[in-house]
Amino acid sequence: AQSVTQLDSQVPVFEEAPVELRCNYSSSVSVYLFWYVQYPNQGLQLLLKYLSGSTLVKGINGFEAEFNKSQTSFHLRKPSVHISDTAEYFCAVKPREMGYSTLTFGKGTMLLVSP
Amino acid sequence: KAGVTQTPRYLIKTRGQQVTLSCSPISGHRSVSWYQQTPGQGLQFLFEYFSETQRNKGNFPGRFSGRQFSNSRSEMNVSTLELGDSALYLCASTIGGPGTEAFFGQGTRLTVV
Numbered sequence: 001a002q003s004v005t006q007l008d009s010q011v012p013v014f015e016e017a018p019v020e021l022r023c024n025y026s027s028s029v030s031v032y033l034f035w036y037v038q039y040p041n042q043g044l045q046l047l048l049k050y051l052s053g054s055t056l057v058k059g060i061n062g063f064e065a066e067f068n069k070s071q072t073s074f075h076l077r078k079p080s081v082h083i084s085d086t087a088e089y090f091c092a093v094k095p096r097e098m099g100y101s102t103l104t105f106g107k108g109t110m111l112l113v114s115p
Numbered sequence: 116k117a118g119v120t121q122t123p124r125y126l127i128k129t130r131g132q133q134v135t136l137s138c139s140p141i142s143g144h145r146s147v148s149w150y151q152q153t154p155g156q157g158l159q160f161l162f163e164y165f166s167e168t169q170r171n172k173g174n175f176p177g178r179f180s181g182r183q184f185s186n187s188r189s190e191m192n193v194s195t196l197e198l199g200d201s202a203l204y205l206c207a208s209t210i211g212g213p214g215t216e217a218f219f220g221q222g223t224r225l226t227v228v
Contacts, residue, residue, distance in 0.1 A: 032214050043119070043205055043219035051214045090158065094214075100171040101146050101209045103217060105158040 002027040002093050006106035013113055015083055021076040021109045023091030031093040033074045034103065035065055038088045047089070050074060061085070086113045117141065119208050119220035127226045133194040136223045140187050140208030147189040148217065149181060152203040161204075164189055165211055196227045 007022040025031065032051055036044040048059025055067040065076045074091060088110050092103040120139040128134050140147050149161040160173040164183035181191040187208075193200055203224050207217035 034216070036219075041221075041224075043221045044207075045219070046216050049214075049216060096213060100163050100165070101148055101207075101211065101215070101217060102160050102163055102171050102173075103148075103150075103158075103207075104160070105150075107157045 002029075002031060002095065002104040004091050004093055004104055004106035006089075006091055006109045008109050009107065010110045010112060013081055013111065015113055015115050016080050018079050019077065019081050019085075019111065021089050021091075021111065023074045023076065023106060025072050025074065025091070025093050027072075027093060027095070030096045032096060033065075033067060034092045034094070035059065035063070035074070035076050036090045036092060036105075038090065038108075040087075044090065047076070081111070081113050083113050083115065085111060087111060119206055119218050121204075121206050121220035121223050123223060124221065125224045125226075127228060128196050129228055130196055130198060132196050133192060134196060134225060135190055135192050136204055136206075136225070138189045138191075138206030138208075138220060140189070140206075141218055144208035144210050144218070145187055146209045146211040147183055147187065148207045148209075149189070149191050150205045150207065151175075152205055152222070153201075158205070161191065193225075198227050201225060201227045 003026045005024045034049045035047040050067045088108045091106040146165045148163040163171040183189045203222045205222045206220045209215045
């Protein structure tokens with residue numbers, strides 16, 4: 001079984017400041033890792049994913065994440081946030097070897113960007 | 116390329132009734148998954164269908180069921196609705212291979228009164 005922990009339920013930050021959203025996971029099998037963003041009354045949109053290779057992954061809207069296998073973490077970062085980045089962010093994992101597409105999500109982190 | 120389409124967007128039902136939600140995946144996608152999103156429990160997996168077969172199921176009571184048609188469209192049904200079933204129900208489609216990303220619809224907001 002897999003579990004995902006997002007350590008902060010809410011992260012307030014000022015516009016143009018850097019931000020890091022933390023994600024740790026637990027799994028008995030190897031997993032793929034994802035970050036999704038959800039704007040109010042919308043579905044989820046993929047920001048980035050880690051499948052293999054370089055542990056630093058770049059995504060859309062200037063976001064990047066680093067996979068750390070020893071710490072089982074996949075933290076999301078952005079060097080300079082905009083008001084439009086205000087949204088809820090979800091970290092998710094999916095087993096590599098299983099035949100199905102089930103995602104296990106964290107509880108989400110609400111990013112609040114103020115001017 | 117059209118995205119994942121969920122209908123209806125909003126529903127209000129009374130306790131004890133049943134409801135059917137629909138999901139049309141991206142063309143060519145054979146896997147459809149359903150998730151329930153609530154403020155208290157977050158995003159929880161309901162079930163996944165691939166080529167009309169359920170290949171994984173989450174920990175939900177039997178009142179929750181689903182199916183997939185030959186054109187990959189999927190429906191989920193909830194019978195004997197309870198107040199706690201009020202949630203945003205999200206559908207996601209993937210091509211189905213390992214590591215492929217899931218594309219989500221905008222969801223159906225179900226309110227049970």
